[in-house]
Amino acid sequence: MLKKAFILLVRFYQVAISPLFPSACRYQPTCSHYMVEAIETHGLWRGLRLGLKRIGRCHPWGGHGYDPVPPKSSHCQHSSHKPNTP
DSSP, X not given: OHHHHXXXXXXXXXXXXXXXXXXXXXXXXXXXXXXXXXXXXXXHHXXXXXXXXXXXXXXXXXXXXXXXXXXXXXXOTTOOOOOOOO
């Protein structure tokens, strides 16, 4: 439910606010599209973190070009399980 609410906020921005400003996107996909895709792929909290990190890189001295959302990893990164070492 919260995930959908955040996506709706981003969609509102895309439709109502973004068209009022000139296009100045440095990345492809745009930061708002990246945010939605990150939330859909990784869930609300990690998706928000990825999206905000991307927005933080969007400045004249930052990068540019194609920057897709990273794929969801097949293992849990927050696992407390440590591999056995000989």
